[in-house]
Amino acid sequence: MENFIKKLTCFLIIISVLGFPLRAFGASLSDIKNRGYFKVATNAEFEPFEYRDGTKITGIDIEIAKYIAKALGVELKINNISFDALTIELNNQSCDFAIAAMSYSEDKSHGVDFSAPYYTAKQSVLVLNSSNISEKNDLHGKRIGVQIGTSGDLYCTENYPTSFITRYNQILDASVDLKNGQLDAIVVDDLPAHRLLFLLGNKGKIMDEPLFEESYRIVVPEGNYEILNFINSTLNEMEENGEIKKITDKYMIVTGNTDTGIFSQIYRNLIYKERYKIIFQGAATTLQITFLALILGLLIGVTISLIKSTHKNTFISKVLKFLANAYLAIIRGTPATVQLFVIYYVILSSTHLSKIAVATIAFGINSGAYVSEIIRSGILSVDPGQYEAGRCLGLNNKTTMTKIILPQAVKNVLPTLINEFIQLIKETSIAGFIGVTDLSRAGDIIRSSTYEPIIPLFSVATIYLGLVMISTWLLSFVERRMRSHDKS
Amino acid sequence: MIKVKNLYKEFNQEGTSIKILKGINTEFKKRERVAIIGPSGSGKSTFLRCLNLLEKPTSGKIEFEGCDITNPKCDINKVRQNIGMVFQHFNLFPHLTVLKNITLAPTTLKLLSTQKAEENAISLLERVGLKDKANFYPSRLSGGQKQRIAIIRALLMNPKLMLFDEPTSALDPEMIKEVVTVIKDIAAKGMTMILVTHEMNFVKDVATRVLFMDDGKIIADETPLELFENCQNERINRFLNKLK
Ligand SMILES: Nc1ncnc2c1ncn2[C@@H]1O[C@H](COP(=O)(O)OP(=O)(O)OP(=O)(O)O)[C@@H](O)[C@H]1O
Ligand SMILES: [Mg+2]
Numbered sequence: 001m002e003n004f005i006k007k008l009t010c011f012l013i014i015i016s017v018l019g020f021p022l023r024a025f026g027a028s029l030s031d032i033k034n035r036g037y038f039k040v041a042t043n044a045e046f047e048p049f050e051y052r053d054g055t056k057i058t059g060i061d062i063e064i065a066k067y068i069a070k071a072l073g074v075e076l077k078i079n080n081i082s083f084d085a086l087t088i089e090l091n092n093q094s095c096d097f098a099i100a101a102m103s104y105s106e107d108k109s110h111g112v113d114f115s116a117p118y119y120t121a122k123q124s125v126l127v128l129n130s131s132n133i134s135e136k137n138d139l140h141g142k143r144i145g146v147q148i149g150t151s152g153d154l155y156c157t158e159n160y161p162t163s164f165i166t167r168y169n170q171i172l173d174a175s176v177d178l179k180n181g182q183l184d185a186i187v188v189d190d191l192p193a194h195r196l197l198f199l200l201g202n203k204g205k206i207m208d209e210p211l212f213e214e215s216y217r218i219v220v221p222e223g224n225y226e227i228l229n230f231i232n233s234t235l236n237e238m239e240e241n242g243e244i245k246k247i248t249d250k251y252m253i254v255t256g257n258t259d260t261g262i263f264s265q266i267y268r269n270l271i272y273k274e275r276y277k278i279i280f281q282g283a284a285t286t287l288q289i290t291f292l293a294l295i296l297g298l299l300i301g302v303t304i305s306l307i308k309s310t311h312k313n314t315f316i317s318k319v320l321k322f323l324a325n326a327y328l329a330i331i332r333g334t335p336a337t338v339q340l341f342v343i344y345y346v347i348l349s350s351t352h353l354s355k356i357a358v359a360t361i362a363f364g365i366n367s368g369a370y371v372s373e374i375i376r377s378g379i380l381s382v383d384p385g386q387y388e389a390g391r392c393l394g395l396n397n398k399t400t401m402t403k404i405i406l407p408q409a410v411k412n413v414l415p416t417l418i419n420e421f422i423q424l425i426k427e428t429s430i431a432g433f434i435g436v437t438d439l440s441r442a443g444d445i446i447r448s449s450t451y452e453p454i455i456p457l458f459s460v461a462t463i464y465l466g467l468v469m470i471s472t473w474l475l476s477f478v479e480r481r482m483r484s485h486d487k488s
Numbered sequence: 489m490i491k492v493k494n495l496y497k498e499f500n501q502e503g504t505s506i507k508i509l510k511g512i513n514t515e516f517k518k519r520e521r522v523a524i525i526g527p528s529g530s531g532k533s534t535f536l537r538c539l540n541l542l543e544k545p546t547s548g549k550i551e552f553e554g555c556d557i558t559n560p561k562c563d564i565n566k567v568r569q570n571i572g573m574v575f576q577h578f579n580l581f582p583h584l585t586v587l588k589n590i591t592l593a594p595t596t597l598k599l600l601s602t603q604k605a606e607e608n609a610i611s612l613l614e615r616v617g618l619k620d621k622a623n624f625y626p627s628r629l630s631g632g633q634k635q636r637i638a639i640i641r642a643l644l645m646n647p648k649l650m651l652f653d654e655p656t657s658a659l660d661p662e663m664i665k666e667v668v669t670v671i672k673d674i675a676a677k678g679m680t681m682i683l684v685t686h687e688m689n690f691v692k693d694v695a696t697r698v699l700f701m702d703d704g705k706i707i708a709d710e711t712p713l714e715l716f717e718n719c720q721n722e723r724i725n726r727f728l729n730k731l732k
Contacts, residue, residue, distance in 0.1 A: 388542055389579035393593035393645060394569030403596065407583045 026093050026224035029072065037075040040065050041095040043083040045170065045448045046147075048191060048251035049101040049216075052445040054273035055281070061099040061216075063247045064118060064238065071234045081435035083149045087112060088345050090221050097227060101189070103151045103214040111222045115231045117215030118244060123152050124193035125207040126186040128178060128200075133185055136211060139163060142184040145174030151214050152187040170444060172451050175199055187211055191252055199451055269455035275446050279456075282442025283463050289360050289438065290425045296364025297424070301371025304328070305409075306401055308372070309379045311387075324372075331369035337430050339366055344434045359431040359438075367424055374416050378409030411482055418475040422468050429464075439463055489649060489680060490516045490539060495548035497534055497704075508534045510704035512548070516649075516682060521675055523691040523712070524684045526701035527727060532684045535701065536651050539682065540571045553648075569597065572642030572650040576658050578634040580626040580641075586613070587622045590641045605644065612640045616670050632663030636670050643674070650674070652683035656690070688731055692716065700724050 032038055042050045042061060050059040057078050069076040079095055086098045091111040101121070104114045127133045133142065141162045146153040148167035156165050166183065168174045175196040177183045186196065190210065197204050218235070220228050238244045270276045307324045310317050331339065343362040344355075353361075382405050390400030410417070432441030443460035447453050497509035508531045516522055524532050537543040539550060541557055541564050550557050557567050581589050590612070591605040600608065613619045616636045626634055635655055642650060655671065656664045668690055675681065675694050685691060691698060691712055698715050700708035708715060708724055719725055 383577075383579070385575060385577055385579040386581065389573075389575065389581070390593075391565075392540060392542065392568055392571075392573040393641070394565050394597060395593055396565050399596055403592065404581055408581075411583065 026221045026227065027096055029226050029230060032072065032074055032096060032227075035074075037077045038065070038069045038072070038097070039077050039079060039095040040069075041079045041081055041086055041089045041098040042100045043086060044078075044080045045083075045444065046101055046189075046192075047195075047449055050099070051449050052278070053449065054275065055277055060119070060247050060251045061101060064218075064235075064244070065097075065099050067238060067243060068231060068234045071237070072230065079435065080437075082433050085341075085345070085434065086219070090219060092345065092349050093221050094349065096224075097218050097220045097231060099218050101216050102219055103216055105151065105154055107154065108219075112219045113222050113224070113228050115218040115220065115228060116235055117217050118235050118238070119216040119248065121214055121216060122190040122210035123155065123187055123212050123214065124190045125211050126175075126178065126188065126193045126196055126200075126204060127184065127207065128204055129202070131184065131205075134207065135209065139185060139211075143182070145171070145177060145183040145186045147171045147174075147188060150188075152189075152211075155212055156187055170448055171196070172447060172453060175451075176453065179203065195451055265452055265455050269446055269450050269452055270459065278437070278442045278445055279439070279459055279463065282437055282439040282460075283467070285356060285437060286425065286428055286431075286439040287467065289356060289363060289428045289431060289436070290421075292360045293363035293367055293428070294421050294424060296360065297367030297371045297420075300364065300368025301375055302406065304368060304372035305375040305379060306398075306406070308376055309401070309405075310397060312397060328369050328372065331366055336363075336366050336427060337433060340430060340434060355431075355434055355436045359428070359434065359436050363424065363428055363431075366427075367420065370420055371417065374413050374420060375406075375409055377416075378411075378413035379405055381412045382408045414479050414482065418472070418479065421475065422471060425467055425471065426464065489518045489520075489553060491549075491551040492539075493549040493551075495535070495538060495550065496546045497531070497538060497543060498546045508704055509538070509545075512704075512706055514699065514706060514709065516680065518680055519678055520680055520697060521695050522682045522697045522699060523695035524682065524699045524701060525686070525688075525691065525727075526699075530701045531704045532701050533653050536653050536682065536684050539651060540568050540573060542573075569593075569599070569645055570648045572645060572647035574635070574638050574642055574650065574652045574655050576654040578626075578631070578638045578658075580629075580634055580638055582626050585623050585625055586618070586629070586637055589626065589637060590644050593641075594644055599645070609640070609644055612643060613637075615673070616640060630663060631659045632666045635659065635663075635667045639667075639670055639674070648680060650679055650681045652681065652685070654684055654686065656685065656687055686731070688716075688728070700727075 042057070044050045044052050044057045044059070046059075048059050049061045050057065057080055062078065065078075066076050079089070081089060083100065086100055086102070087108055087110075089095050090098055102108070103121075125133070125139070133139060139156075139160050143164045143166065144156050144160065145166050145168060146156055148169060153165070153167055156163065166174070166177070171186065171188050171192055174183060174186045174188075178186055179200060186193070188196070193206050197206055218231050220231065270279070304324045304327065307317070307320045310321075340359065340362045343365070344358050348358050348361065386404055386408065387400055390404040391397070395403070428438060429440035431438045432444065437445070439460055443456040446456040450456070492512055492514050495509055495512040496507070498505040498507050512535060524535065526532055534543055538545050545558055548558070552567055552571070555562055555567075557564060581592070584592060587606060587609055590609040591600075591602065594600040594605045595602050610619060610622060613622055616639075618633060618636060621629060621633065621637075626637070629637065639655075652671070656667050659667060664687070668687070671683075672694060683694075695712050698708070698710055698712050699706050700715070702723060708719070708721060710719075715724070716728065719728070
């Protein structure tokens with residue numbers, strides 16, 4: 001076993017060395033002019049700076065980015081990914097700059113450079129009316145909600161070591177916990193704080209003094225001074241001609257709805273700005289990823305199970321068996337999320353595959369490991385006499401396996417396979433981590449702009465349930481058809 | 489046709505190796521029909537399975553038509569195409585129809601065209617009275633029917649030698665006869681065969697020679713007549729008497 005782990009480590013090192021892209025130098029301004037667009041990365045879940053409005057991404061930061069692109073005379077291509085992934089994207093040079101209400105911090109500065117500030121944001125503290133928190137020091141030892149990876153998160157982690165900090169993907173979820181007494185305070189930007197306050201009605205209040213102030217900056221890959229200088233001078237120009245103020249004023253309006261009736265919620269979350277389209281497109285993406293990953297997983301699974309079940313004992317088959325075991329150990333021993341990130345940011349980062357393609361490959365590779373074990377157990381369940389009968393007729397190992405053993409094995413494990421595929425539909429919901437707008441992500445997007453969780457969550461859940469039920473029915477129909485073969 | 493020299497076979501079981509075949513020397517000639525009998529566990533099946541390398545001999549030589557099949561350079565798949573094998577438990581492929589069971593190997597190996605293979609299969613099915621079962625799946629056949637199909641499946645490869653490992657042991661008494669009839673029919677057409685069996689009538693009617701195996705060795709090699717009428721070996725007589 002120890003020996004195996006040693007071999008595995010060797011294998012992993014080789015894989016990662018091969019997989020790591022060579023460090024490229026960032027694009028120059030003339031490169032960008034030539035290609036005709038700026039590649040900008042953002043995380044469109046932070047209204048009003050960057051968020052989804054219907055099916056398009058908009059916000060203060062996006063307008064600033066557009067202005068910068070226009071100043072160079074090129075288009076803007078927006079890559080919407082998770083906040084955590086922004087630095088990785090920059091380190092990889094996969095984008096020219098990132099704009100996502102980011103402020104300078106030691107932690108985040110590795111491998112990146114920050115521009116001059118373009119906006120000063122207050123971090124506010126939102127509490128319930130009944131709360132006895134009235135100044136900064138009162139937060140010690142309290143339960144604080146923050147959005148993961150934001151400066152509020154970093155600030156509280158550093159300054160309130162005795163507090164219990166809960167990190168949310170969506171700050172909206174924190175307001176629910178605040179209302180239910182699960183949190184004592186929320187630390188968040190001033191504007192979202194006011195929107196949350198609006199939702200809380202007269203139950204909440206915002207502490208008079210902000211917790212701290214910070215400056216938002218654009219982030220570029222480290223050492224790309226040409227782009228950095230261009231961005232800085234454009235920001236300066238925007239400051240002077242009043243463009244920044246114009247943009248911020250346009251977005252900094254606290255809105256909210258007093259009519260919380262179910263029909264007006266449905267209207268706001270699904271119909272207004274054609275938001276149902278986001279959900280449907282998300283569902284289509286989920287189905288597409290699942291279906292293609294399923295096919296890839298089957299191909300990989302069958303291949304691996306055949307390699308592992310071979311009766312041969314040659315050098316090549318030993319090497320293949322070793323590789324198959326390493327693959328199984330890696331895939332089954334690491335979380336799917338980590339695999340998705342590694343495949344996206346390390347192994348396939350230098351290719352220009354779409355996110356959906358990458359997600360499909362990642363889920364296919366993941367599913368292949370489980371499918372192969374299912375099929376292998378199916379192969380083991382086939383009477384050894386079947387293999388002998390095949391070989392006795394002069395068929396070689398491969399033909400015997402594919403024509404005689406495999407069809408019976410698959411039939412034996414069909415219900416388990418079906419189950420694996422149904423799992424896969426739900427597992428693809430982590431595709432949003434690399435910025436694929438799948439069904440789950442679609443719900444999150446709507447939720448983060450309406451600040452109303454119920455309708456988006458229920459719509460998403462209903463569609464998942466529907467997809468699972470339809471596929472269960474379809475696949476069990478196929479199974480019945482296959483079984484009836486035996487008797488006809 | 490097939491020469492066996494100093495054949496030894498050991499199995500490794502939980503770390504200890506048990507000797508099953510302890511030096512077998514014999515030869516099977518063309519058109520010979522050899523029955524192998526002997527007590528349970530004496531190594532009859534193991535010996536038979538060594539002849540087409542289903543079991544790998546520990547040492548010794550097996551020459552099929554002058555070519556040593558234990559040599560890794562020998563293409564075992566080619567050899568097996570010439571050696572048909574029929575098992576106690578039929579081993580039909582349950583996911584294929586009777587016709588597909590029979591034609592799978594010759595068509596996959598491109599020995600016959602699909603059309604030719606099916607024609608031959610149908611005429612063989614007709615010979616054993618199972619033509620109407622061509623499109624059935626094996627699960628709908630009786631044991632006797634399955635074994636007859638298994639025999640045809642081996643025959644369609646046009647083998648030079650047929651191995652039978654207790655082809656009637658898993659059958660109900662009323663079905664034994666239909667299978668025996670088919671084997672006798674093949675014997676009458678001049679097929680070389682080696683069969684492990686407990687059916688003594690079968691041995692008397694079909695075999696030209698009988699090998700008696702005990703504890704991994706051949707302890708008698710005679711014609712059926714000699715063995716049944718005037719055998720001196722007490723061990724063999726006790727075995728034969730018990731069967732009667
Ligand atoms: N793959 C194996 N691994 C370990 N031992 C085995 C294996 N195959 C057979 N044996 C052992 O070898 C011995 C001889 O088996 P074999 O099947 O050749 O006997 P047999 O003469 O055919 O008996 P029977 O009349 O019961 O069929 C038995 O004791 C059996 O347990
Ligand atoms: Mg036996």
